[in-house]
Amino acid sequence: MGPPERKRERTRRELLSTALEVFWVNGYNATSIDQVIEASRFTKGAFYYYFPSKRDLAQAVIDDAIGELTQQRWLDPLAESSDPLATLVVLLKRSRDHSTMDHLRRGCPLNNMALEVSAIDDEMRARVQHWFDVWIGGISSALKRSQQDGVLRADIDTVELATFVVAGFEGAISLAKASHSEETLQRALGTLIRYLEDLRTVNNSAATADRTGGKR
Amino acid sequence: MGPPERKRERTRRELLSTALEVFWVNGYNATSIDQVIEASRFTKGAFYYYFPSKRDLAQAVIDDAIGELTQQRWLDPLAESSDPLATLVVLLKRSRDHSTMDHLRRGCPLNNMALEVSAIDDEMRARVQHWFDVWIGGISSALKRSQQDGVLRADIDTVELATFVVAGFEGAISLAKASHSEETLQRALGTLIRYLEDLRTVNNSAATADRTGGKR
Numbered sequence: 001m002g003p004p005e006r007k008r009e010r011t012r013r014e015l016l017s018t019a020l021e022v023f024w025v026n027g028y029n030a031t032s033i034d035q036v037i038e039a040s041r042f043t044k045g046a047f048y049y050y051f052p053s054k055r056d057l058a059q060a061v062i063d064d065a066i067g068e069l070t071q072q073r074w075l076d077p078l079a080e081s082s083d084p085l086a087t088l089v090v091l092l093k094r095s096r097d098h099s100t101m102d103h104l105r106r107g108c109p110l111n112n113m114a115l116e117v118s119a120i121d122d123e124m125r126a127r128v129q130h131w132f133d134v135w136i137g138g139i140s141s142a143l144k145r146s147q148q149d150g151v152l153r154a155d156i157d158t159v160e161l162a163t164f165v166v167a168g169f170e171g172a173i174s175l176a177k178a179s180h181s182e183e184t185l186q187r188a189l190g191t192l193i194r195y196l197e198d199l200r201t202v203n204n205s206a207a208t209a210d211r212t213g214g215k216r
Numbered sequence: 217m218g219p220p221e222r223k224r225e226r227t228r229r230e231l232l233s234t235a236l237e238v239f240w241v242n243g244y245n246a247t248s249i250d251q252v253i254e255a256s257r258f259t260k261g262a263f264y265y266y267f268p269s270k271r272d273l274a275q276a277v278i279d280d281a282i283g284e285l286t287q288q289r290w291l292d293p294l295a296e297s298s299d300p301l302a303t304l305v306v307l308l309k310r311s312r313d314h315s316t317m318d319h320l321r322r323g324c325p326l327n328n329m330a331l332e333v334s335a336i337d338d339e340m341r342a343r344v345q346h347w348f349d350v351w352i353g354g355i356s357s358a359l360k361r362s363q364q365d366g367v368l369r370a371d372i373d374t375v376e377l378a379t380f381v382v383a384g385f386e387g388a389i390s391l392a393k394a395s396h397s398e399e400t401l402q403r404a405l406g407t408l409i410r411y412l413e414d415l416r417t418v419n420n421s422a423a424t425a426d427r428t429g430g431k432r
Binding site for chain 1: 241242243245246321322323327328330331332334335336341344345348349375376377379380382383384385386387388390391393394395396400403404406407408411
């Protein structure tokens, strides 16, 4: 018999949020499960009740914690936006302008995990891939709406563009992580942002300035 | 007293090439020095004569083996080209069109290393950063020549563009590695390639088709 359902769910989320943090800062392979347990306020026994191994823990971190982040930071704002192309630009500007040295050092938790596990653990790779697919799919659907609204150029393949945006974003974050350089991040994301802004139809260029102007 | 200078140099290069391979396939943190020794044809004693620790080995892999790859694959062709912008496009097309599943799985050795060591070992991070800087610098100098030749649009900041190209390339390789998908690679690199092609000045658009046509 374990703890009651609601408490169990709360504890599980707390452990996952600690584990996300520790893996994010140190990397997955370089982190021991003891480091995660130490960072949590729990005993080994309690911890192993929820996650029998480091791999079980990491899978739950990908499925739940990183998935939730992707949903909150990217997919929800895009899904709720009346001008998804402008919102995508705002999200990229946020990363460009508000990344602290701490953010630069950490990089992206999904890509960190991707590069560590893809070659050595195919089941974990598939879980990472799932979130890349959902992320790219969410951006693509949002851009499709912009296209239907006549805001995004009609000749653009939105799946291709969404893939390019995620690739450009991940590459920019990787370079910034390796160089600890805000300037590198700004250069790479700045070019991506200008590229997206140039894909607005001529009729809608003025609208962009109005709608996003206040947030600049 | 060790082996004579020339033999020592040859053995060292051989060990580095084995280590590059093993780290590339499995990742740095997930690889033990014993795995590298086993993959080489050398005894532990001989191996430790050259590289006293896994970290010493990895530093030499970054400085020499990955450095040499960067030089051969990117910097030399660009430095020797009479049309660097066209050559950059050719290099990206080669990655887009000739990546086997084995390439996709491995990803980029520099970025793999970057994401594993940046957060936990600042000296190794600095060595990785050095090669990103050299790589971006080499592309930027080459693009500067294209600009002086009137081939690349004059309003382009070549450092910014070079940073964006490396970021877009690395992100595309990461996504392909996580998804084992050639299609993802083609989508992300295809967009980057079209972006670069659109930066040729109008006068030189026809020239592009001529010069790179035979290699398509």
